[in-house]
Amino acid sequence: MILEIEKYGSEKLRRPARKVAVTPELVALAESMLETMYKAKGVGLAAEQVGRDEALCVIDVPLSCEDDEETKAFNARTTQPLVLFNPEIVTASGEQTGREGCLSLPNVGGDVTRPSEVTVQYLDAKGVPQMATVRGFLARAVCHETDHLKGILYVDHMDEKSREKVIKKLQKKK
Ligand code: NI
Secondary structure: OOOOOOOOOOHHHHOOOEOOOOOHHHHHHHHHHHHHHHHOOOOEEEHHHHOOOEOEEEEOOOHHHOOOHHHHHHHOOOOOOEEEEEEEEEEEEOOEEEEEEEOOEEEEEEEEEEOOEEEEEEEOOOOOEEEEEEEHHHHHHHHHHHHHOOOOOHHHHOOHHHHHHHHHHHHHHO
């Protein structure tokens, strides 16, 4: 089922998510979120963005989005799409600065600095605890989506001037 995506300005994007137990209903929600994400040509989507408050996000970053062969090979160890319930970044290292976008702020983007490698702990769609260590753009996506579950948007990481520029552009496109 295609879900409606909350846009910048919606209070629903600012609520911290609540931890959940994995239920068939939430697995079905995750499937709809993936469907919605693919249709919108996104690489990640958090439950907040479809008006929910569960700690759940989905991610599918094609390996072709990664800058180099080493990162591609590293991330290939992690099976995607990722369905992450109660995700928490447990370790982060390095630094990378690159362009980011968000389905809740359509048609705009901006540079954000993120860790270059993160380890995320989560429950999978079967409710089994898992850990994944990822790099590059996939690490960026994990940071971006776990931020959503705290009510944080990527523009919050930008300096005021850059953020204003993005928001202005966003309002122009409306
Ligand atoms: Ni987003």
